[in-house]
Amino acid sequence: MRGKEIGTQATTTASYEKNDERILDGVDKYGARSQSETCMCRVHEQLRKVNKKAYLPEVAAIGPYHSRNKGSLKWMEKQKFRYLYLLLQSSPITLNEYVAAISDRIPMLFESYDDPAMDKGRLVEMVVLDGCFIVQLVRKFSMPELREENDPIFKMYWVLSSLQRDLMLFENQIPFQVLCELFDLIEIPNQYDMLIYLVFKFFSNLFPGQVYGQRINEISSSAPRINHLLELVHQMWLTPVGTLPSQSPSPPPPPRPIRRRRLFYSATDLQENGVRFRRMEKAGSQLNIKFKNGVLWIPPLTVEERTESFLRNLMAFEQYYPTNHNLVTAYVKFLDFLIDSPGDVEVLTKYGVIDNWLGDSRQVHRMFKKINSFITIHSTAYHPFAHLYDQLNDHCSRSVGGKIARMRRSLFRGSLALVCLTALLTLLLSVLVVTTTQTVYTARK
Incomplete structure (x- = not known):
């Protein structure tokens, strides 16, 4: 009997030791990693399930998160190898030199992804292939003389359009430092303003709103601190000139109470309360929305097939990096307040605020009703439209026209x-x- 107890105790002890080994293995893998080191995250499931397709690549997988050898993604893998082959044929730089340049950054590269079990050698090969493809793609876009005569990517516009979309996916990124290293070898070293300009040109018709080239010089000075292309595009599109987070902007105004952070009136309601809508050309920023003398000036927004994916992935980025003040999230929420029905879409379309390429006002309405699901803004975060909401809410509460309209409805x-x-x-x-x-x-x- 005593022997049986000893045997049971030994088995239990061995089991505990195995558990301890697994726990220590997890500590070794994950314990030293911080969220700040992981700049290429996965979209959390609550956000993904609202619209899975918005976060999935259509033609090109970039980085390790999406399988690249299945379905529609296999064809683009062939194009990546073709681009790399042509690059090696036209350049004195060897493949080993490209690999060596990225291998020097293995610690940074390894810490960039939320998967410590990845094979480091395979990861280096993957980002060299993807990085060379991206650099060559943006170069060929702006310099047609570099293209092959029958390059299928530039012969079929739908492929190029899908590539622009796919390179903006939150889970489809490689470190921007990798692109800088490869660009140094392919072009002229340390000319990051040129790389950023080429990226700007490549994505120019993906932006659903106005973008201004004067921001390029400001961004290029902070190129080493940019995490990936999605963050770069975020800075290009909505961050006002002179306020890039990486350049220590002046502190935001004190936060307003959360109850004031909403607009209580849709576009139709505002119109009933005497508010007139005007399209603001050359606004300087998509955030530059003004209410003055009863007129609401709004920069135009184009809504097409890629717009929802573009906005969702920028918002996902802001959920993981809240230091950028959630500017895209706040902007989209403002539009969500304005659009409470298909009729509101028609009002905004009539005045040129929305350029509806989808054609159906109901589709635009549905998009904005769902796009904020599982998206949060902390109550103490800086809100760019807090004062605007106060202005519009106060105007409507005092509006005689609004009171008459509400009385008629009653x-x-x-x-x-x-x-x-x-x-x-x-x-x-x-x-x-x-x-x-x-x-x-x-x-x-």
Whole structure:
């Protein structure tokens, strides 16, 4: 009996030791890693399930998160190898030199992804292939003389359009430092303003709103601190000139109470309250929305097939890097407040605020109703539209036109209720008469 107890105890001890080994293995893998080191994250499941397709590549997998040898992604892998082959044919730099340049950054590269079990050698090969492809793609886009005569990527516009979309996916990124290293070998060293300009040109028709080239010089000085292309595009599009987070902007204004951080009126409501809409050309930033003398000036926004994916991935980026003040999230939320029905889309389209390439106002309405699901903004975060919301809410609360409109709606609802009640009573009376008649007729028979 004593021997059996000792055997059981030994087995239990061995089991604990194995558990300890697994725990220590996890500590070794994950314990020293911080979120700040991991700049290429995966989208969390709650956000993904609202619209899975918005986060999945259509033609090109970049980095290690998406399988590249299946379905529609296999064809682009062949194009990547073709681009690399042509690059090696036209350049004195060997493949080993490209690999060596990236291998020097293995610690940074390894810490950039949320998967410590990845094979480091395979990861280096992957980002060299992807990085050379991206650098050559943006170069060929702006310099047609570098293209092959029958380059299928530039012969089929839908492929180029899907590539622009796919390179903006949150899970489809490689470190921007890798692109800089490869660009140094392919072009002129340390000319990051040129790389950023080529990226700007490549994505120019993907931006759903206005973008201004004067931001390139400001961004290029902070190129080594940019995590990936998605962050670069975020800075190009919505971050106002002179306020890049990496350049220590002046502190934001004190936060307003959370109850003030919403607009209580849709576009139709605002119009009823005497607000006029105007399209703001050359706004300087998509965030430059002004309300003055009863006129709401808004920079135009193009809504097409790629717009939802573009906005969702920028918002996903902001969920993991809140230091950028959630500018895209706040902007999209503002549009969500304005668009409460397809009729609101039609109002904004009429005045040129929305350029609806989808054609159907209901599609645009549905997009904005779902796009903020599982998206959060902390109550103490800087909100770029807090003052604008105050202005519009105060204007509508004092608007005589709005009060008259609300009174009309009240009277209409009251009149409608009276009509419905009258119709119901008439129907009941008719049923009663028919029933009584039938009863009398039956009794006489």
